[in-house]
Amino acid sequence: MSTILEGSLKLLQEIFEEDKDILKIFTLDNLEAEAIKENFRTGSQQFAEAINMYVTGRTGAGKTTLGNCLLVGFQMASTGFQNCTKEIGYFKMASNLRYYDEPGACDNVKLENLNRASLLMPQIASQFSDPPVIPLSDSDQLEVLDFTNCKTQADKADKLFYLVAQWQSDQMQKDVEPDVIIYVLAPDKQFLEADRKYLGELLQTWKKRKKNRCIVIPALNIFRNENGTIAPTEQQLTYARTEIAKIYKVVHKDDWIPPIVEINSKTGEGIQKLTGVICQILPPDKIGNMQQVLQDDLKEFAVQERLNRYYRTLSLIAARLSRVKINQAVDGFNFFETTASAICAYGAMTFKSPEAVGDIMTQFETITQEVEQAQKSRQKEITEKRDIKRKEDITQVVPVTKEEDVVTTKYRPVTTTKPVEETVVVQEAVKEQVSRTVYVTEEETEERWREGVFGKVGNFLLGKKREKVLKEKPKTVTEDQMVVKPVEKTVTRQQTVTDWKEETETRKETRVTGYRTEKIGEKEVVVGQEEKVVGTEYLIGGYPVIEVLLTIGLSMPIHFGNNSSSSLSSSMEKAELKLQHKLSPFQSQIEQLVTRPDGEQKLVELLQKALHS
Numbered sequence: 001m002s003t004i005l006e007g008s009l010k011l012l013q014e015i016f017e018e019d020k021d022i023l024k025i026f027t028l029d030n031l032e033a034e035a036i037k038e039n040f041r042t043g044s045q046q047f048a049e050a051i052n053m054y055v056t057g058r059t060g061a062g063k064t065t066l067g068n069c070l071l072v073g074f075q076m077a078s079t080g081f082q083n084c085t086k087e088i089g090y091f092k093m094a095s096n097l098r099y100y101d102e103p104g105a106c107d108n109v110k111l112e113n114l115n116r117a118s119l120l121m122p123q124i125a126s127q128f129s130d131p132p133v134i135p136l137s138d139s140d141q142l143e144v145l146d147f148t149n150c151k152t153q154a155d156k157a158d159k160l161f162y163l164v165a166q167w168q169s170d171q172m173q174k175d176v177e178p179d180v181i182i183y184v185l186a187p188d189k190q191f192l193e194a195d196r197k198y199l200g201e202l203l204q205t206w207k208k209r210k211k212n213r214c215i216v217i218p219a220l221n222i223f224r225n226e227n228g229t230i231a232p233t234e235q236q237l238t239y240a241r242t243e244i245a246k247i248y249k250v251v252h253k254d255d256w257i258p259p260i261v262e263i264n265s266k267t268g269e270g271i272q273k274l275t276g277v278i279c280q281i282l283p284p285d286k287i288g289n290m291q292q293v294l295q296d297d298l299k300e301f302a303v304q305e306r307l308n309r310y311y312r313t314l315s316l317i318a319a320r321l322s323r324v325k326i327n328q329a330v331d332g333f334n335f336f337e338t339t340a341s342a343i344c345a346y347g348a349m350t351f352k353s354p355e356a357v358g359d360i361m362t363q364f365e366t367i368t369q370e371v372e373q374a375q376k377s378r379q380k381e382i383t384e385k386r387d388i389k390r391k392e393d394i395t396q397v398v399p400v401t402k403e404e405d406v407v408t409t410k411y412r413p414v415t416t417t418k419p420v421e422e423t424v425v426v427q428e429a430v431k432e433q434v435s436r437t438v439y440v441t442e443e444e445t446e447e448r449w450r451e452g453v454f455g456k457v458g459n460f461l462l463g464k465k466r467e468k469v470l471k472e473k474p475k476t477v478t479e480d481q482m483v484v485k486p487v488e489k490t491v492t493r494q495q496t497v498t499d500w501k502e503e504t505e506t507r508k509e510t511r512v513t514g515y516r517t518e519k520i521g522e523k524e525v526v527v528g529q530e531e532k533v534v535g536t537e538y539l540i541g542g543y544p545v546i547e548v549l550l551t552i553g554l555s556m557p558i559h560f561g562n563n564s565s566s567s568l569s570s571s572m573e574k575a576e577l578k579l580q581h582k583l584s585p586f587q588s589q590i591e592q593l594v595t596r597p598d599g600e601q602k603l604v605e606l607l608q609k610a611l612h613s
Contacts, residue, residue: 049096049285049286050092050096050098051096051097051098051179051180051278051282051286052098052100052176052177052178052179052180053097053098053099053100053178053179053180053181053182053278054100054102054118054119054178054180054181054182055099055100055101055102055181055182055184056102056105056115056119056181056182056183056184056202057102057104057105057182057183057184057185058104058105058106058107058185058186058189058194058195058198059103059104059105059106059107059108059111060104060186060189061104061184061185061186061189061221062184062186062221062223062265062266064089064101066182066184066221066263066265086103086111086114086143087103087114087143087144087145088100088101088102088103088114088118088142088143088144088145089101089144089145089147089157090144090145090146090147090148091146091147091148091150092148100118100176100178102115102118102119103115105194105198106192106194106195106198109124109126109129109133110129110133112124112198113133113135113136114136114142117136117140117142117164117167117168118142118167119178119181119202119205119206120168120173120205120209121201121202121205122201122205123135123136136164137164138163138164138165138168139163139164139165140163140164141161141162141163141164142161142162142163142164142167143159143160143161144159144160144161144162145157145158145159145160146158146159146160177209178206178215179215179281179282179286180215180216180217180278180281180282181202181206181215181216181217182216182217182219182274183199183202183216183217183218183219184219184221184265185218185219185220185221185240185244186220186221186222186223186231186232187220187221187222187232187236187237187239187240188223188231188232188233188236190236190239190240191239191240191243191244196243196247199216199218199244199247200247200250200251202216203216203247203248203251203252204251207251207252212252212255213255213281214248214252214255214256214257214258214281215281216258217258217261217274217277217278217281218244218248218258218260218261219260219261219262219263219270219274220237220240220241220260220261220262220263221263221264221265222237222262222263222264223264223266224264224266224267241260244260245260258277258280258281259277261273261274261277306350307557308612310347310350310553310557311608311611311612312604312608313346314343314549314550314553314554314607314611315604315605315607315608315611316604317339317343317549317553318545318546318549318550318553318607319546319600319603319604319607320600321335321336321339321541321545321546321549322540322541322542322543322545322546322590322594322603323540323541323594323599323600324540324541325538325539325540325541326375326378326379326538326539326540326541326545327538336371336374336375336541336545337368337371339549340367340368340370340371340548340549340552341364341367343549343552343553343556344357344360344364344367344552344556345357345360346556347552347553347555347556347557347559347560348360348556348560350556351556351557351560351561352560356560360568363567363568363569366568366569366572367552367568367572370548370551370552370572371548373548374541374544374545374547374548377544378538378539378540378541378542378544378545379536379537379538379539380536380537380538380539381533381535381536381537382533382534382535382536382537383531383532383533383534384531384532384534385529385530385531385532386529386530386531386532387526387528387529388526388527388528388529388530389524389525389526389527390524390525390527391522391523391524391525392522392523392524392525393519393521393522393523394519394520394521394522394523395517395518395519395520396517396518396520397515397516397517398515398516398517398518399512399514399515400512400513400514400515400516401510401511401512401513402510402511402513403508403509403510403511404508404509404510404511405506405507405508405509406506406507406508406509406511407504407505407506408504408505408506408507409502409503409504410502410503410504410505411500411501411502411503412500412501412503413498413499413500413501414498414499414500414501415496415497415498415499416496416497416499417494417495417496417497418494418495418497419492419493419494419495420492420493420494420495421490421491421492422490422491422493423488423489423490423491424488424489424490424491425486425487425488425489426486426487426489427484427485427486427487428484428485428486428487429482429483429484430482430483430484430485431480431481431482431483432480432481432482432483433478433479433480433481434478434479434480434481435476435477435478436476436477436479437474437475437476437477438474438475438476438477439472439473439474439475440472440473440475441470441471441472441473442470442471442473443468443469443470444468444469444470444471445466445467445468445469446466446467446468446469447464447465447466447467448464448465448467449464449465450465540594540595541594542591542594543587543590543591543594546583546590546594546607547579547583550579550583550607550611551572551575551576551579552572552575553575554575554578554579554611555568555571555572555574555575556571558571558574558575559571582610582611582613583610585610585613586606586609586610589606590603590606590607593606
């Protein structure tokens, strides 16, 4: 992986420290393993019948760890050191899988005899041990710890005790006999002579009981160091594969033997491959739905789950950075360019491989240009108005005067009184006759037809009947009424009249005949204004940053898709069109949530919804 992109990925993981798995790489193998574990735990009777799976091997090989991985907890006691399991651990899952965790072999002879007795193998007698070890007798007990009902570390397993003779009886073997045995070896602990002897006798025992059919699957438990590298060396892996194959060849010769499966009992990696081999060993009538899960459902689930987790990661990153100022820097690096490169590395490793990151680096300029454009859109120039000045003369206007004769005309008022006639209107009362209509009640006679059956007979015999009725009739009446009317009259009144009499006088007066301008100094004046940039305001990333980061993210599965040969810029264009269709209906909601103090989580949910639309 490019050290630049690797550093970006690590830096972003530190920033999202509260969600350490945010940039965890989920390969299809990882997700398939998770799906298989979930099917084992919760899938109702995925196997058609109960499947007894025994896990055995040297002490410390990871048998108990594998069981705890399936249980999603650490319920079965194991220290990880020698002699860590002293009883047979057992639990039954909803899928019909029964897991038997055997005591360790190839270390403590007494514990190994417990292992051998439960697996019907020949036991070991050691007179040189201190104290001496003798094989278990039929009356000795085997202790089984049943963890089926344990959900937390505090829950206690049910203890069950069986006599060796009872356990090995044909009647009980019908219920507990192994359908498949997983032989676990940790290659970094080497494949020793004691391992060879134990594996050989295990194969011989069950070849005989299963009529030459091999039910023992070899599993190399490959642990990883903290830095992600595998614990065993390549030489240790090669030696383990070669020597195990030799033991199988000696016992089964040309018979079909299961392939060696590589697993990680801590994480569950390889569980899906191990399950596939188990289905090859089981009779068809016991496999049930598990084969279908392996063939179709598993891969479909893994592809969809990878996309779901990838979209969640993109949504978390985009939501967080949309609320950060665009000039944010981390350890001296531009935060947004660092994030873009981290998304590229994350996408390449998710949809291709770590080696594919190099392909992105050769075309990274495309990404840089998109990020820079988004950043520029979120920058705002800070300007201020400044005066444009120049010097001007300070002048004053001085009047030019001369003395002249000035004739002044004045008017003096002269008052006289004279009579004036005028017409005025006065109100006088006049008697008038006024007509109005009133209604009076009068009696009239009317002819009407009788009603009803008898009325019709009467009408026929007597004709219409006459009735007196009262009716309202209009009548006009005339009456005297006093009315006020305006009347014109001529009156005489005295009016005072003022006349103006003209009088003149002459006097000397100094008059301004003109003006002249004289300079008395200088001054600086503002003749205009200009805008000057004095700084830059950096806004939060907002919608443009969400757009560019999600476009980069969506371009990765396009760029690394099946049979894709397009350039990164072409993949970016396709991703941009795809994102516009998904994101534009939610733009107004996104822009509101970006600025809300409590909006980040809701923004993450909204972005996930948009990406899945």
